[in-house]
Amino acid sequence: xxxxxxxxxxxxxxxxxxxxxxxxxxxxxxxxxxxxxxxxxxxxxxxxxxxxxxxxxxxxxxxxxxxxxxxxxxxxxxxxxxxxxxxxxxxxxxxxxxxxxxxxxxxxxxxxxxxxxxxxxxxxxxxxxxxxxxxxxxxxxxxxxxxxxxxxxxxxxxxxxxxxxxxxxxxxxxxxxxxxxxxxxxxxxxxxxxxxxxxxxxxxxxxxxxxxxxxxxxxxxxxxxxxxxxxxxxxxxxxxxxxxxxxxxxxxxxxxxxxxxxxxxxxxxxxxxxxxxxxxxxxxxx
Amino acid sequence: xxxxxxxxxxxxxxxxxxxxxxxxxxxxxxxxxxxxxxxxxxxxxxxxxxxxxxxxxxxxxxxxxxxxxxxxxxxxxxxxxxxxxxxxxxxxxxxxxxxxxxxxxxxxxxxxxxxxxxxxxxxxxxxxxxxxxxxxxxxxxxxxxxxxxxxxxxxxxxxxxxxxxxxxxxxxxxxxxxxxxxxxxxxxxxxxxxxxxxxxxxxxxxxxxxxxxxxxxxxxxxxxxxxxxxxxxxxxxxxxxxxxxxxxxxxxxxxxxxxxxxxxxxxxxxxxxxxxxxxxxxxxxxxxxxxxxxxxxxxxxxxxxxxxxxxxxxxxxxxxx
Numbered sequence: 001x002x003x004x005x006x007x008x009x010x011x012x013x014x015x016x017x018x019x020x021x022x023x024x025x026x027x028x029x030x031x032x033x034x035x036x037x038x039x040x041x042x043x044x045x046x047x048x049x050x051x052x053x054x055x056x057x058x059x060x061x062x063x064x065x066x067x068x069x070x071x072x073x074x075x076x077x078x079x080x081x082x083x084x085x086x087x088x089x090x091x092x093x094x095x096x097x098x099x100x101x102x103x104x105x106x107x108x109x110x111x112x113x114x115x116x117x118x119x120x121x122x123x124x125x126x127x128x129x130x131x132x133x134x135x136x137x138x139x140x141x142x143x144x145x146x147x148x149x150x151x152x153x154x155x156x157x158x159x160x161x162x163x164x165x166x167x168x169x170x171x172x173x174x175x176x177x178x179x180x181x182x183x184x185x186x187x188x189x190x191x192x193x194x195x196x197x198x199x200x201x202x203x204x205x206x207x208x209x210x211x212x213x214x215x216x217x218x219x220x221x222x223x224x225x226x227x228x229x230x231x232x233x234x235x236x237x238x239x240x241x242x243x244x245x246x247x248x249x250x251x252x253x254x255x256x257x258x259x260x261x262x263x264x265x266x267x268x269x270x271x272x273x274x275x276x277x278x279x280x281x282x283x284x285x286x
Numbered sequence: 287x288x289x290x291x292x293x294x295x296x297x298x299x300x301x302x303x304x305x306x307x308x309x310x311x312x313x314x315x316x317x318x319x320x321x322x323x324x325x326x327x328x329x330x331x332x333x334x335x336x337x338x339x340x341x342x343x344x345x346x347x348x349x350x351x352x353x354x355x356x357x358x359x360x361x362x363x364x365x366x367x368x369x370x371x372x373x374x375x376x377x378x379x380x381x382x383x384x385x386x387x388x389x390x391x392x393x394x395x396x397x398x399x400x401x402x403x404x405x406x407x408x409x410x411x412x413x414x415x416x417x418x419x420x421x422x423x424x425x426x427x428x429x430x431x432x433x434x435x436x437x438x439x440x441x442x443x444x445x446x447x448x449x450x451x452x453x454x455x456x457x458x459x460x461x462x463x464x465x466x467x468x469x470x471x472x473x474x475x476x477x478x479x480x481x482x483x484x485x486x487x488x489x490x491x492x493x494x495x496x497x498x499x500x501x502x503x504x505x506x507x508x509x510x511x512x513x514x515x516x517x518x519x520x521x522x523x524x525x526x527x528x529x530x531x532x533x534x535x536x537x538x539x540x541x542x543x544x545x546x547x548x549x550x551x552x553x554x555x556x557x558x559x560x561x562x563x564x565x566x567x568x569x570x571x572x573x574x575x576x577x578x579x580x581x582x583x584x585x586x587x588x589x590x591x592x593x594x595x596x597x598x599x600x601x602x603x604x605x606x607x
Contacts, residue, residue, distance in 0.1 A: 035397045086585050092397050093343055094584055097538065100531070101581035108573030217527075221408060224401050259423075262412040266405035273402050274390055 006133040008250040013135075013143035015246015017204045019239035020146040021219055022226035023153065024197030026238045029227065031170040031190040032088060037099040038079055040220030041106035042195050046072065046202025047211045048114060054121050061123040061207050062141050068203045069149075069196050076195030080188045088187065110213035120210040142204040149200060150239045153193070157235065166190050198223075221262075225269040228276075293462055293545055293607045300549070301455035305448060314443075321447055321512070323556045324454040328508045329529075330536040330552035331457040331545070335501040337534065338543035339470060340494060341477030342392075343400040346407030347533055350502040351509035352524030353380050353410065356420055358510020359519050363428040369436065370449070373510035380506035381499045388498035392491065395480065411525040425520025446515040450508060457504045461545040464500075465607055473497055528573075532559070535580045541590030546606045550591055 021043060028036045046068060053064045083102045087094035125137025157163040168176040169186045177183050202216065226245055230237035248268075249261065256264075288294055304324065308317035329351065336344045354376040361372035391402045415423045436442035464470040472493050475483035484490050513519040532555065540551020555576075562572035587594055596603050 035401065083581065083585075090588075091341075093337075093341065094588065096343060096397060096400060097534065098581055098584045100534075101577045101579075101584060104531070104577030104580065105574045108571055108575075108577060111573065112570035221404065224404070228398075228401070257416070259412060259416055263409045263416075266409040266412075269405045270391060270402050270409070273394055273398055273405075 004251060004254050006135075007254050008247055009135060010139060011246040011248070011250020011253075012243055013139040013246070014208065014249070015243040016143040016146040016150075016239065017201050017208075017242070018219070018222050018226055018245055019242020020149060020204070021198055021201035022223040022230070022238040022242050023150060023235040024194040024201070025220075025223045026227045026230060027153075027197070027235050028191055028194035030235075031166055032084070032187050033092065034084055034088070034095040034099065034191075035092070036191075036194060037096060037220075038083070038103045038106065038195070039198050039223060040216035040218075041103045041110070042072070042075070042079075042198040042216070043202035043205070043219045044110060044211070044213050044216030045075070045106065046199030047206035047215065048110070048119070048213070049199060050121055050203040050206040051119050054123060058123075061121055062145055065145060065149075065200055065203055069200050072196030072199035073192045075199065076192030077188055079195060080191040084191060085184070085188070107213060114213050116212050116214055118210040118212050119206075121206045123207055138207050142208055145204055146201065147239070149197070150236065153197070154236050162186075162189065218262075221269075222265065225265055225272075228269060228273050288459075288463055288466065291462060291466065291607065292605050294459065296546070296606075297455055297458045297462070297549075300458075301451055304451050304454070308447070317443075317447055319560065321450055321515075322560065323553050324450050325508060325512060326533075326536055326552035326556035327454050327549045328450075328457045328552075329505055329533045330540065330548045330555075331454075331461050332501045332503075332505050333533045333537055334461060334542060334545075334548040335464065335473075335497050337537055338548065339464065339473040339477065340497055342396070342494065342498075343534070344403045344498075344501075345400055345534070346403035346405075346410075346530060347501070347505065348525055348527070348530035349407050349410050350380050350384065350505040351512075351529075352414075352519075352521075352526075353383065354506025354509030355513035355519050355524050356414065356426070357506070359426050359428065359513050360420060362510070362514050363426060363432050366432070369446075369511070369514060373449070373507045373514075376510040377503045377507040381503045384502035385495055385499035388495035389491070392494040392498060407525060407527060407530065411521050414524070415521040421520075423521055425518060425524070428514060428517040430517075443515060446511050449511050450515075453504055453508045453511065458545055458549055460500070460504065461548065462607060464497075465545060469493070469496075532576065535576050537590075538580055538583045538588075539590055541592030541594075544590075544592045544607060547590050547592035554591075 025036060025039050028034055049068050049071060050061065050064060053067060054061055057064065079102055083098040084095055087098050125141050127134045127136040157167060165176070165181045165186050166189065168179070168181060169183050173183050202219070205211065205219065222245065226238055226241045229244065230241035252261070252264065304320055308320060329347065333344060333347045336342050357376035357379050358372045361367040361375060362369050387406065391399060394402055414420055420426060430439065433439040433442040436445050472483065472488040475486065475488050476490050476493060480490055513524070536551040536555040537548055538551070539555055540549065541547025559572060559576070562568045562575060568575070583590060589596065592606065595606070
């Protein structure tokens with residue numbers, strides 16, 4: 001019985017990282033109605049960013065999050081300019097395909113550099129032992145970092161002028177422009193923050209599990225699941241839904257083969273999409 | 287009606303050339319190249335029915351091809367059925383599956399539908415990888431003796447080639463037939479403005495489910511033929527996400543919403559890909575080039591090659607549909 005309990009605690013901690021990744025997807029989706037298909041590739045870049053930085057500066061890996069967040073913002077601006085800026089007023093199909101094209105390019109370049117063999121970040125924090133189970137320090141630190149970043153985003157969105165501008169553009173872009181908000185700048189910033197969140201979640205994952213350049217895809221899928229669970233444009237809801245998904249994974253892993261998990265997750269994803277198109281925590285009106 | 291459209295004769299001529307080229311001089315390596323071109327044209331043409339005609343992006347189109355392959359191989363190799371019958375059953379079975387699935391997920395609009403299709407691909411793949419009768423993750427094999435019914439392995443390769451070319455021609459004729467029908471007009475209306483289409487009396491739910499199901503039929507038949515010819519199938523080659531996505535690149539490159547564009551994009555992209563994959567310098571970068579190509583088309587030429595041709599020679603619009 002305590003085995004499930006331990007597995008659920010692990011799931012809960014990893015779930016916070018899923019939630020952080022999903023916040024990035026959800027922010028971009030909510031603010032500019034763009035489904036960012038570079039999400040998975042950015043998560044993978046975050047993993048390799050951490051790997052490179054940690055190889056060069058073997059300090060506490062969680063300190064290295066700061067340069068990764070900064071690099072993520074710059075990368076986000078670049079991706080915004082390449083793939084989203086030109087199609088922002090075209091039908092959704094266009095941005096879906098253009099971000100997907102960038103995704104292919106990132107994966108292609110990544111495969112050429114790192115092949116598809118697994119890498120890992122060799123950094124361990126001491127864990128806490130309770131009875132027969134040890135909760136690893138990395139899991140707790142990653143979850144802690146995810147929650148701190150999520151809270152910082154929430155403060156930024158609700159307490160600063162720029163954050164309010166982002167929410168205004170999300171609600172009604174034309175009206176926000178009439179109030180003197182430069183929507184291009186706001187969109188670029190929101191996209192950059194979204195990418196930065198994805199990259200930092202990738203960096204956190206890299207301290208927990210081995211990864212390849214293709215690993216981002218499965219976290220991208222999880223982000224979609226979490227985002228539709230939470231409903232669009234609700235970054236903090238995404239964190240909660242991420243923790244729920246982690247808990248669910250933790251609760252089922254002791255009982256079934258790991259290879260069934262994608263089926264369960266995406267079954268859930270499709271059912272939620274069809275039954276609750278605005279998310280379980282979503283508002284009644286879009 | 288359909289006989290009055292010049293494109294029909296272009297399609298037939300194309301199929302005849304595809305048959306004649308490798309037969310002339312018994313060129314086996316050319317045949318293997320062309321069968322991949324034909325598969326690309328089949329996938330792009332049927333994907334066009336969803337993306338080009340109806341405006342719904344299906345990221346998981348390859349599910350139909352892979353499932354068709356599994357059903358076909360299972361019936362033809364394990365149960366010893368006739369290949370053509372097994373392929374047709376695979377097509378019908380996968381179409382019914384798509385119809386039921388479509389009635390559920392096509393309640394989703396636009397991007398939500400696109401995301402659900404990714405979920406379906408992953409879910410089907412993980413189901414098949416755990417499904418005992420289909421050999422779980424090791425997949426199914428065709429024993430060499432099974433080809434005897436088609437007159438030995440060498441002969442069987444030619445038979446499957448001709449069948450695949452037939453499916454290719456049917457895919458294009460189907461695209462043309464739907465495009466000039468009232469049903470096709472309803473799909474275009476859904477693509478342009480679904481709410482307006484519903485107000486004007488298009489039963490969008492039924493139309494979308496039907497086209498989703500129709501777009502599953504020929505890829506499933508082609509999958510059954512192709513995997514039978516290859517002699518094996520497993521979950522990772524049957525449901526290759528990359529191939530599903532490359533189908534979208536092909537379609538955008540040629541020009542979505544047009545019969546010729548889908549085929550042109552499929553054929554050209556397949557040639558480009560096999561060139562890139564065999565070139566030692568560029569094989570690592572084939573994804574980068576494909577991605578760059580897609581980006582350029584989406585940003586600068588949303589009509590693809592055919593759209594560009596339409597603008598260059600406006601009269602071509604009347605001939606090339």
